[in-house]
Amino acid sequence: xxxxxxxxxxxxxxxxxxxxxxxxxxxxxxxxxxxxxxxxxxxxxxxxxxxxxxxxxxxxxxxxxxxxxxxxxxxxxxxxxxxxxxxxxxxxxxxxxxxxxxxxxxxxxxxxxxxxxxxxxxxxxxxxxxxxxxxxxxxxxxxxxxxxxxxxxxxxxxxxxxxxxxxxxxxxxxxxxxxxxxxxxxxxxxxxxxxxxxxxxxxxxxxxxxxxxxxxxxxxxxxxxxxxxxxxxxxxxxxxxxxxxxxxxxxxxxxxxxxxxxxxxxxxxxxxxxxxxxxxxxxxxxxxxxxxxxxxxxxxxxxxxx
Amino acid sequence: xxxxxxxxxxxxxxxxxxxxxxxxxxxxxxxxxxxxxxxxxxxxxxxxxxxxxxxxxxxxxxxxxxxxxxxxxxxxxxxxxxxxxxxxxxxxxxxxxxxxxxxxxxxxxxxxxxxxxxxxxxxxxxxxxxxxxxxxxxxxxxxxxxxxxxxxxxxxxxxxxxxxxxxxxxxxxxxxxxxxxxxxxxxxxxxxxxxxxxxxxxxxxxxxxxxxxxxxxxxxxxxxxxxxxxxxxxxxxxxxxxxxxxxxxxxxxxxxxxxxxxxxxxxxxxxxxxxxxxxxxxxxxxxxx
Numbered sequence: 001x002x003x004x005x006x007x008x009x010x011x012x013x014x015x016x017x018x019x020x021x022x023x024x025x026x027x028x029x030x031x032x033x034x035x036x037x038x039x040x041x042x043x044x045x046x047x048x049x050x051x052x053x054x055x056x057x058x059x060x061x062x063x064x065x066x067x068x069x070x071x072x073x074x075x076x077x078x079x080x081x082x083x084x085x086x087x088x089x090x091x092x093x094x095x096x097x098x099x100x101x102x103x104x105x106x107x108x109x110x111x112x113x114x115x116x117x118x119x120x121x122x123x124x125x126x127x128x129x130x131x132x133x134x135x136x137x138x139x140x141x142x143x144x145x146x147x148x149x150x151x152x153x154x155x156x157x158x159x160x161x162x163x164x165x166x167x168x169x170x171x172x173x174x175x176x177x178x179x180x181x182x183x184x185x186x187x188x189x190x191x192x193x194x195x196x197x198x199x200x201x202x203x204x205x206x207x208x209x210x211x212x213x214x215x216x217x218x219x220x221x222x223x224x225x226x227x228x229x230x231x232x233x234x235x236x237x238x239x240x241x242x243x244x245x246x247x248x249x250x251x252x253x254x255x256x257x258x259x260x261x262x263x264x265x266x267x268x269x270x271x272x273x274x275x276x277x278x279x280x281x282x283x284x285x286x287x288x289x290x291x292x293x294x295x296x297x298x299x300x301x302x303x304x305x306x
Numbered sequence: 307x308x309x310x311x312x313x314x315x316x317x318x319x320x321x322x323x324x325x326x327x328x329x330x331x332x333x334x335x336x337x338x339x340x341x342x343x344x345x346x347x348x349x350x351x352x353x354x355x356x357x358x359x360x361x362x363x364x365x366x367x368x369x370x371x372x373x374x375x376x377x378x379x380x381x382x383x384x385x386x387x388x389x390x391x392x393x394x395x396x397x398x399x400x401x402x403x404x405x406x407x408x409x410x411x412x413x414x415x416x417x418x419x420x421x422x423x424x425x426x427x428x429x430x431x432x433x434x435x436x437x438x439x440x441x442x443x444x445x446x447x448x449x450x451x452x453x454x455x456x457x458x459x460x461x462x463x464x465x466x467x468x469x470x471x472x473x474x475x476x477x478x479x480x481x482x483x484x485x486x487x488x489x490x491x492x493x494x495x496x497x498x499x500x501x502x503x504x505x506x507x508x509x510x511x512x513x514x515x516x517x518x519x520x521x522x523x524x525x526x527x528x529x530x531x532x533x534x535x536x537x538x539x540x541x542x543x544x545x546x547x548x549x550x551x552x553x554x555x556x557x558x559x560x561x562x563x564x565x566x567x568x569x570x571x572x573x574x575x576x577x578x579x580x581x582x583x584x585x586x587x588x589x590x591x592x593x594x595x
Binding site: 295296297298299300301302 | 359362366529532533534535536554557558
């Protein structure tokens with residue numbers, strides 16, 4: 001259910017405190033230097049694997065590729081049964097049926113992008129139909145994009161109403177709202193869009209589509225983690241965060257986990273509340289995991305090419 | 307007017323050569339390098355196992371591009387390395403004399419031999435296929451062709467005691483066929499290797515094809531030999547570690563060239579160091595319509 005915001009939405013969002021840009025960059029950079037080793041590293045790698053939304057969002061996606069990726073999502077490292085499955089598989093709406101069949105009974109979630117991903121430049125009717133089709137085909141999570149044009153034009157009400165309408169169509173499925181922070185220009189806008197999405201009923205706020213550079217960055221994720229922390233303190237409802245795009249190495253992933261722990265807190269260190277949207281990241285996590293167990297560096301020859 | 311003081315010397319910082327760049331060691335460490343007589347020459351970067359990993363990543367990244375070039379073009383680039391070395395002959399001669407403790411004339415001769423070694427292997431680049439490949443007679447309606455292909459990323463341990471000529475003699479044959487290399491320089495005399503890296507960097511050799519690390523052999527060799535993304539090892543300078551490194555290499559079935567009684571002054575080593583780092587691809591092609 002969307003919250004009721006007293007007064008005008010615009011006045012509310014612009015009443016949020018401004019972001020100290022230099023301070024945020026510095027804090028993110030400081031936290032990125034933290035050293036995570038041995039047993040802590042092992043736990044972090046396994047947690048990161050469990051948080052991965054294994055993603056394939058290409059025009060060239062085929063049913064075969066989706067099935068292959070589904071197999072990988074359920075059993076990331078065929079040579080090591082202790083490697084946990086990932087959180088979810090993320091595909092385009094037309095691939096949901098294929099993925100649902102492949103993942104049936106595995107416990108791995110099935111996310112579908114919707115609402116005219118990645119640009120979102122379609123009518124509300126099309127967006128709602130897109131969402132309903134994905135849910136009907138078996139998606140348990142919907143990743144919607146906001147209308148950045150409307151947001152930047154100051155039409156916050158339109159963005160709010162779209163999220164509310166899509167949330168209604170999701171039914172049981174969780175709704176992740178993609179802010180596409182690379183197009184929002186300022187950190188203040190990231191904070192406003194985060195609060196807007198949460199008030200409109202988002203279960204997750206997600207940084208990017210992965211189709212726009214810059215995609216996920218540490219400072220942007222830090223601002224969104226602050227937003228979900230403050231939102232829970234204000235309303236009692238917990239919202240998740242999903243950085244996506246550009247996270248390619250295990251080192252990057254661990255930096256995000258440090259950020260989650262320090263900014264939002266331990267409650268968010270769980271695949272139910274924090275996800276990493278990525279495609280190539282999983283192989284690096286598995287290679288680092290293998291390095292810890294065998295003692296020597298592994299190589300890409302030993303993992304699937306996605 | 308006050309006396310003008312003599313100009314302050316511009317000292318060189320000897321760093322690593324990884325991915326076409328000259329980084330310091332990730333660990334921030336360095337170690338003193340001395341001449342055989344015990345005089346301090348300079349500090350060299352003391353690479354760590356993470357530098358090994360970074361170098362392997364750089365070499366792997368460079369492999370498709372380098373192996374995909376025409377053999378003729380690789381030969382041209384190796385010849386260009388010889389040109390660049392020739393242009394810095396005085397510097398190489400000085401460093402070789404200091405590192406090996408030999409006379410100026412002997413150092414000049416060693417530099418000449420090293421430059422000639424590049425020219426020699428530049429010539430081999432587009433002749434390997436003719437010598438090691440060919441059409442095989444088979445009993446069936448097929449063309450059957452064998453073609454040598456580079457093995458991949460090769461870990462090279464440069465021989466001790468021949469910091470320039472020996473190093474070139476093991477590096478050049480590895481890269482001429484299209485492999486990329488992670489080379490660990492002679493621990494006691496790494497300075498000529500770093501200066502060679504400067505010649506490599508200015509000679510059209512793509513970054514990452516040759517990566518040069520300086521530091522302790524005992525620290526760098528095991529992670530390199532055990533790395534699953536390294537396809538072959540040249541143990542020329544592995545010394546007493548050779549057996550241990552061979553065992554590590556066996557875990558991922560690497561090709562290994564054992565250290566032998568090598569004479570770096572041999573001007574015509576032939577295919578002896580090229581062939582060990584090649585794979586043979588055989589193609590069957592039907593004849594007829």
